[in-house]
Amino acid sequence: MAENRVFVLGAGSSKFGERWDFSxxxxxxxxxxxxxxxxAPDSLIVSSMASGEFISQEHVGAFARNALGFxxxxxxxxEAACASGGVASRVGYLSVKSSESRVCAVAGFxxxxxxxxxxxxxxxxxxxxxxxxxxxxATFPSLYAxxxxxxxxxxxxxxxxxxxxxxxxxxxxxxxxxxxFRKEITIEEVLSxxxxxxxLKVLDCAPVSDxxxxxxxxxxxxxxxFSESPVEILAFEQGSDTLSLGKRTDLTGFxxxxxxxxxxxxxxxxxxxxxxxxxxHDCFTIAELLALEDLGFFGKGLSGRATLSGDTSVSGLLPxxxxxxxxxxxxxxxxxxxxxxxxxxxxxxxxxxxxxxGAKTALVHNVGGAGATxxxxxxxxGAP
Amino acid sequence: MxxxxxxxxxxxxxxxxxGRIPPSGKIASFTESKExxxxxxxxGRAGELIFGKILSSGKPSIGDKVRPVLRIVSKSPPIEYxxxxxxx
Numbered sequence: 088m089a090e091n092r093v094f095v096l097g098a099g100s101s102k103f104g105e106r107w108d109f110s111x112x113x114x115x116x117x118x119x120x121x122x123x124x125x126x127a128p129d130s131l132i133v134s135s136m137a138s139g140e141f142i143s144q145e146h147v148g149a150f151a152r153n154a155l156g157f158x159x160x161x162x163x164x165x166e167a168a169c170a171s172g173g174v175a176s177r178v179g180y181l182s183v184k185s186s187e188s189r190v191c192a193v194a195g196f197x198x199x200x201x202x203x204x205x206x207x208x209x210x211x212x213x214x215x216x217x218x219x220x221x222x223x224x225a226t227f228p229s230l231y232a233x234x235x236x237x238x239x240x241x242x243x244x245x246x247x248x249x250x251x252x253x254x255x256x257x258x259x260x261x262x263x264x265x266x267x268f269r270k271e272i273t274i275e276e277v278l279s280x281x282x283x284x285x286x287l288k289v290l291d292c293a294p295v296s297d298x299x300x301x302x303x304x305x306x307x308x309x310x311x312x313f314s315e316s317p318v319e320i321l322a323f324e325q326g327s328d329t330l331s332l333g334k335r336t337d338l339t340g341f342x343x344x345x346x347x348x349x350x351x352x353x354x355x356x357x358x359x360x361x362x363x364x365x366x367x368h369d370c371f372t373i374a375e376l377l378a379l380e381d382l383g384f385f386g387k388g389l390s391g392r393a394t395l396s397g398d399t400s401v402s403g404l405l406p407x408x409x410x411x412x413x414x415x416x417x418x419x420x421x422x423x424x425x426x427x428x429x430x431x432x433x434x435x436x437x438x439x440x441x442x443x444x445g446a447k448t449a450l451v452h453n454v455g456g457a458g459a460t461x462x463x464x465x466x467x468x469g470a471p
Numbered sequence: 472m473x474x475x476x477x478x479x480x481x482x483x484x485x486x487x488x489x490g491r492i493p494p495s496g497k498i499a500s501f502t503e504s505k506e507x508x509x510x511x512x513x514x515g516r517a518g519e520l521i522f523g524k525i526l527s528s529g530k531p532s533i534g535d536k537v538r539p540v541l542r543i544v545s546k547s548p549p550i551e552y553x554x555x556x557x558x559x
Contacts, residue, residue, distance in 0.1 A: 220522040224506060232502035233511055240500070240533050285503040333511055333520035338500055 093183045094310040094317035094471060096190065096303040097124030098429035103267040103298035103417030111142055111198040112154040114299035118194070118422075119155050121265075124303045126313040130188045131155070131162040134175035134195035135421035140210040142198045151194050155301075168214035169370060171195065172300070172424020173325075173453030173462030179304045180323040180464075190309050195425035196299035207295050211420070214456050216331035228292060228371070230332050230457045232284035235373040237338035239286065242388025244376065246286060250277035251395040252372040253290050253414050259401060260411025262441035265426075267296045267417030291372040296417035300426035307471045316436035317471060321355035323464040324348075330459045341458030344381035348463045351450070352383075355465040359383050362465070363446040364434055365405060366427040368454035369412040378452050379407065382463070401443055409434065409441045424453035428464065435468030493521055495538040495559065501531050512537055512556055524555040531558060 099122025101114040109117070133151040138144045148162030165175035172195040179193040199207050212221040215230060238244045254274055260266035277290040303313075310317035326346030329335055335342075352359065365384070369375035379390040384405055393399060399407035410416045410430040413423060431449035433439040451464040493514050501510030508527050511520035525531055526540065537556035 223522055224509060224524060225522050226504075229502050229504055229509055232504075233500040236502060236533070237500040283504065287502075331522075333522055334518055335520070336518050338511070 090184050091186060091306040092471065093180050093320045094305055094307070094314065095320065095428060095432045095466070096126065096305045096310060096314040096317055097122045098300070098302040098432040099123065100265045100300040100422070100426050100429050101298050102265050103296045103419055103422070105200045106297035107200060109297070111138070111144070111196050111299070114198065114297060115151055115154040115194060115196055115301070118299040118301045122301055122303065124313070126190055126303065126309070128157065128160060128190045128192035128303060130160055130182060130191045131157055132175045132179045132182070132191060132193045133162060133164045134171040134193065134425060135164060135197060136166055136168055136171045136214065137210050137420070138197070140202070142201060151196070155192070155194060157192070167460045168455035169368070169418070169420050170424060170453045170455030170460040170462055171421045172426070173451070174424070174455070174460065176302065176425055176428050176464070177323045177325055177462055180320055183304050183306050190303060190305040190313070192301060192303050193425055194299065194301040195422040197419035197421040198297045199295045199419060200297050204295065219331050219333060226284070227457065228284040228287055231371040231373055232287045233332065234338050234377070234457070235286050235371070238373060238376070238388070241339055244388065244391045246278055247274055248391025248395045249286070249291055249372040249376070250274045251391070252369060252375045253277050255394060255400055256369060256408050256412040256414040259409050259441050260415030263411050263416055264440055266411045266415055267294055268411070268415045287371055287373070293370045293413035293418040296419040298417055298419035298422045298426070300422045300429050302425055302428050302432065310471045318432050318435045319467050319469070319471065321357060321465045321467055322351040323462065324350040324354065325460065325462045326350070327460060328458045330456060332457050339387070340377060340381050341454065341461060343458050343461035344378055344452065344454065344463070347461045348382040348452070351463040351465050357448055357465050357467070362405070362448050362450045364409060364431065364443050364449040365407045365452065366410060366430055366449065367407060367412070367452040369408060369414050370418060370454070372414070374454065375407065375412065378454070382450070382452065401441060406443045409439065409443055424462065427451045427453060431466050435466060493539050493554065495536060496521070498525065498531055498533055498535045498537060500533060501525060503530070510556070521554070526555050526557045
């Protein structure tokens with residue numbers, strides 16, 4: 088049987104941030120309302136990393152289906168740490184591609200600020216190799232700090248180069264109405280912010296956020312029926328690396344990203360030079376530099392210099408994270424990967440708050456843990 | 472190692488896992504947080520770096536030689552054991 092082409096028909100996000108006065112249910116409803124999509128999905132994939140810990144709610148597929156007001160369609164939860172949204176979106180993509188669904192909704196959410204910062208940090212650390220690392224005191228800031236230290240040692244990456252990622256993404260978020268932080272910062276402010284895990288400082292780290300996002304995926308006939316500006320997903324790949332950072336032979340790159348990226352470029356037929364926008368996983372500043380190198384956009388050790396010189400700004404050679412990225416848009420874990428697709432849908436349909444002029448193609452990169460899981464999608468605008 | 476006062480689970484873990492004391496190694500990468508120094512230690516086994524706390528009064532460097540020191544990770548039952556690393 089022939090495989091279907093898969094399109095994003097609509098997308099929406101709630102505002103990300105410290106949304107203490109809104110429940111997870113309300114955030115999902117807000118994302119749905121902002122999508123403006125009026126079609127009826129025949130299945131629902133839900134992304135949430137740790138709703139049991141954060142809001143004492145499991146059976147998340149049913150929870151989200153009720154919150155969104157969908158009828159008794161099949162619903163399923165997908166979890167892959169911070170890549171939950173990316174993997175859930177990929178499951179939705181495969182569902183449409185294989186004809187299991189005609190219109191599949193993928194909703195991601197996380198309500199992280201109802202518990203204290205220490206509890207949130209411990210919950211997130213459960214996504215590391217807890218027996219060998221988390222149990223012994225490793226947190227994600229410390230694991231990414233170890234990666235940053237290795238990158239600095241091997242390539243001479245500077246603190247200013249790391250900080251420039253954060254400065255750029257905060258600048259981009261100024262134009263994103265859904266962003267957690269809409270405040271410009273300077274390199275000096277990043278460098279003088281409190282150290283979390285040396286060399287990473289507070290302003291090198293993405294925040295703990297509340298938020299929800301939803302996308303609607305459909306086949307070609309659904310795209311013609313429900314959307315005036317569908318965006319095609321040409322490829323959606325997933326790669327893996329060891330759960331434990333200690334089991335790697337190289338600390339300065341993720342095999343998961345390299346594998347998913349290589350396959351996505353091959354399957355989409357779009358070469359690196361033809362990508363107009365990248366939304367990548369910048370949970371820490373070093374993570375964006377690794378992503379750009381692992382995806383092949385810059386040579387090893389060169390992405391920091393490129394960022395500092397403005398090559399990845401919205402007006403640069405390769406606009407990276409025009410949404411503000413995880414750093415400034417926010418990082419409600421289960422929603423993140425879905426929100427990246429939603430942002431690229433807006434970009435490629437010409438409706439982003441921080442529009443990249445003439446953008447026709449986009450690459451979306453989402454990571455779980457310290458690179459144990461990664462997804463890469465390549466999207467293209469234009470009618471089917 | 473003394474697991475006499477700990478739970479059966481911790482005793483099993485102590486016997487089977489940490490009964491094999493890793494060799495000395497070198498710091499592959501390190502960080503400093505409010506809890507002090509921690510890092511990944513290269514003990515010369517391909518594809519195996521061991522995470523742990525680094526006991527050092529000053530800032531260590533990548534490549535510094537370290538040796539393992541047994542410590543209790545959690546004192547509340549079940550008592551759990553791990554290794555810290557001491558600069559040689």
